Amino acid sequence: MVDQAFNPQSSAKVALPYHHPFAVAPMIDWTDRHCRFFHRQLSARALLYTEMVVADAILHGDRDRLLAYNAAEHPVALQLGGSDPLKLAAAAQIAEAFGYDEINLNVGCPSDRVQSGTFGACLMKVPEVVADCVAAMKSAVSVPVTVKCRIGVDDQDPGPALDAVADGVFAAGADALWVHARKAWLQGLSPKENREVPPLDYDRVYALKARLPDRFIGINGGIQSLEEAANHLEMVDGVMLGRAAYGTPAVLAGVDSTFFGAPPAPTDYRALFETMADYATRHIAASGRLSHVARHMVGLFHGYPGARRYRQILSTDANRPGAGAEILWRALDAVDLSLASAAA
Ligand SMILES: Cc1cc2nc3c(=O)[nH]c(=O)nc-3n(C[C@H](O)[C@H](O)[C@H](O)COP(=O)(O)O)c2cc1C
Structure with a gap:
């Protein structure tokens, strides 16, 4: 754990309206409402993401079951899966009415189910579609609209691939871009392998932030501790932990003092x-x-x-x-x- 509260104003970065230096990642089957309620007891301030919910499911399924949560979970962001701007906009509007603090679009999930629906990580190949989705969602809701993506897929060059997605979504009004700092390989790897095998490239995310100093860029992937998180925050605006937060949730007990200036206190x-x-x-x-x-x-x-x-x-x-x-x-x-x- 780092000794002092991280002070975003101490770095040379621009102060941004979207301020979430620490988030727990969206994780299907893991970050359900019960998990989020538990995580919230450990950190009052971390931004908590839901599991990905497919836009069609919200439009045609059991909304209360899919979207209900406990008021204690705020701030809580709903992650949507989909690639149809109208459906995403309609689903975002419904989610806003449920009180979600942010709507996020999944541009990183590589599972077969996601590929057959042409959404998730496949969208890295069609940045114009991602931008259209964000524009439609932005026009439908007043809460922040954000995107979580990879640095590229398959044989894409992560330079232009990530830049194209970032430029497109910010031009469309996105409030933040969270980047899982590795490619997804769409053929031959399981979703689990796709979180471990393609190499991490944090420098690629730092370079994006350096190119877009007045945009919120968050980093994700392989971050194990709050010390590591604080180091990343020297280079980017936000850090998102997935497996480390889920597997060792005690790490969340230091988030408020490390990143939000709360007095350090032992967990009761x-x-x-x-x-x-x-x-x-x-x-x-x-x-x-x-x-x-x-x-x-x-x-x-x-x-x-x-x-x-x-x-x-x-x-x-x-x-x-x-x-x-x-x-x-x-x-x-x-x-x-x-x-x-x-x-x-
Ligand atoms: C069980 C599990 C489910 C996941 N589900 C999602 C998901 O629904 N949406 C998403 O964007 N990423 C999903 N991910 C990826 C995580 O959000 C995160 O990007 C990835 O685990 C890398 O971060 P980490 O090394 O801190 O875990 C999932 C990861 C795990 C382990």
Whole structure:
């Protein structure tokens, strides 16, 4: 953890109206509403992204199920998937009415399902379509509209490929561009491999920021700690953590003091579990299951005495039919809290 609060004004960068120095990445199957509620207990200020939701699903599916969230999650950004400007605009408008603080367009996801729908990372090849989508979304909503993209796909040269997407979306009014600093290879790699195999190229994202000093450029990909995040913030405007935030959520406990000037404070794990137990009890009363909530908490005490037993309880006992929130307390009791709190 860095010693002092990061002060964006201390660098030479222009102060921008969109100010989100730290975000948790959109992750399908992971950053659902229960995960976001849990992450929000650890950081009051991080921008939290939803899983990607396909625009067609919002237009034709069960909106309440797809878009409902807890008011505590703000600021929360909805990520949309799609490539039809009219549908994206209509979906964005519905999402704005649900109270989302930002609408983001996915230009980075490489899964087969996404490729067959010609959206996600494939859109890196058609920057004019991405720009049309952003223009339509901007004209439909008043909240920020942002894009998350790769530096390129397949054999594209990341120089012109990323510049074309960036120039197009900013000309269309985008408020921010978050860049996963590696290519997606659309043939032959699984989505998981596409988050690991193509090499990271942070310099490409720094170069984009240097070329567009008055635009918000955020960086994502392979960032493991708040120290690393603070280093990136010397070069770009925002940092987005995905797997590190999900796998070791305790990292989020330092976000507010590191990036938002909040006084550093040890995490009160008993208070956190009070809140999560209350939340889980309400979820179970509404026909949910404890595991929907508990599964996101499994990595919390990573590396501390008792963490193995904690994980076991949350991943086995919490899955049993009828499991109640008392399982969370049982799991917490397995951890040596004196050490966990000291390390927060
Ligand atoms: C399980 C999982 C699901 C993901 N789903 C999405 C998604 O819905 N939309 C998206 O833009 N990126 C998605 N990603 C990619 C992440 O947002 C992020 O770009 C990537 O994991 C690299 O960042 P990291 O190294 O900090 O994890 C997903 C990643 C994971 C691990």
